Amino acid sequence: MAYNVTVADLVENTHLDIFYGKEYLDRPITTSDISRPGLELTGYFNYYPSKRIQLLGITETSYAKGMDSDELFDVMKRMCLPETPAFVISTQLDPPDELIRAAKNQHIPVLGSKLTTSRVLSNMTNYLEGKLAERKSIHGVLIDVYGLGVLMTGDSGIGKSETALELVKRGHRLIADDRVEVYQQDEQTLIGQSPMILRHLLEIRGIGIIDVMNLFGAGAVRSQTKVDLIVHLENWSDDTPYDRLGNGDETRRIFDVDVQRISIPVKTGRNLAIIIEAAAMNYRAKKMGYDATKVFDNNLNNLIKENSGDNKH
Known part of the structure; x- marks a missing residue:
């Protein structure tokens, strides 16, 4: 398309x-x-x-x-x-x-x-x-979080639109809800935007369709943004091994571009908006060369060395 x-x-x-x-x-x-x-x-x-x-x-x-x-x-x-x-x-x-x-x-x-x-x-x-450019339609919600394009995916009813609304209230910007049109700008860049018929609109179950620009102002929306990170929301399962250290390297290929993908389990009491904000900031920190997982590994190795030295005495 x-x-x-x-x-x-x-x-x-x-x-x-x-x-x-x-x-x-x-x-x-x-x-x-x-x-x-x-x-x-x-x-x-x-x-x-x-x-x-x-x-x-x-x-x-x-x-x-x-x-x-x-x-x-x-x-x-x-x-x-x-x-x-x-x-x-x-x-x-x-x-x-x-x-x-x-x-x-x-x-x-x-x-x-x-x-x-x-x-x-x-x-x-x-x-x-x-x-x-050829376009691909993806079911999800695209939000600008701290200048990063975060594409939320997951089953219908998982809470993507509600999370997007909370993020908008916290000062972030909506690009597309429900259907995101994505095209490849160059070898490393994907651009996401909303279909014209859905632009600036957000569907909240129980309320209906709301106009984000009308309710929150022009600063709450953007026409398009890069797709930097995919956050997949899924129902919590005690049998599923989730990444707890942040050393996973899961990606999703869209056209010829591999986009980092993280999975976040959805459970009552979890504040998804804050979690997605943290995920975006952590992604940016890694791009700038700071990896908290490596810091933890270094601290752990140093602690093991110290304990090993104490045991010899």
């Missing part, structure tokens, strides 16, 4: 100007790759990626100025194919007249930006990669 993206979305989210084609901004964009059509200006079209946004910077427009007008118009007509989403001119440059004429024939928008080619390329790529 991925979002559908149009040229209008790109214009709005990357702040592009419109030279031509305001009425044709509904054209779809199907790839996040951006093309810099340099070789095409010389007439080489063997590998022309026509489905990409075509970005022209100082180099391309300078070369175009030195071309014969009829020759340039012929090249632009070959570049303006029905599947080409749009042309973007960077660095506040004016588009060649031949490009505007060719684009009009195929109803292709011609856009512009004040930013340099590198900047506008980066902005468009980041936006399109996020929107066009």
Whole structure:
């Protein structure tokens, strides 16, 4: 699953100007790759990626100025194919007249930006990669706890939403309840967000659906966050061996990223909100190089050595 993206979305989210084609901004964009059509200006079209946004910077427009007008118009007509989403001119440059004429024939928008080619390329790529990335829907609740994205999972009725409400009351921020849409931003980063229909909403059994932003303010919600830690809530069982020292290395693979996963048993009287806060702070401490489990092991080893030395005497 991925979002559908149009040229209008790109214009709005990357702040592009419109030279031509305001009425044709509904054209779809199907790839996040951006093309810099340099070789095409010389007439080489063997590998022309026509489905990409075509970005022209100082180099391309300078070369175009030195071309014969009829020759340039012929090249632009070959570049303006029905599947080409749009042309973007960077660095506040004016588009060649031949490009505007060719684009009009195929109803292709011609856009512009004040930013340099590198900047506008980066902005468009980041936006399109996020929107066009494959998405996975995960049953759970995503909360920003001390700046860390904590994904709570577990069976229905285990208390995920109630715990999220307590965390929001304690100053943390809700991203998604019940269904979390996750996509891979890069080789090491997962981003989670809420479906539009559920944004800022939290379902509490016995009360119903509440609007977190309306009740607690804009500071109680976020639109998206990284998924740093998975906390799995499960019913307490005396027969289940739970991690008591914190030296477990359980992970869950989502797309190509392994996310640390801890299991917390749910039992009457346990304050899950405080436990999850502690889990988040402990995760951050480990990332900063401090591991309480290693400190305990070192203390234990030192104590054993001391006792062994006393016994020899």
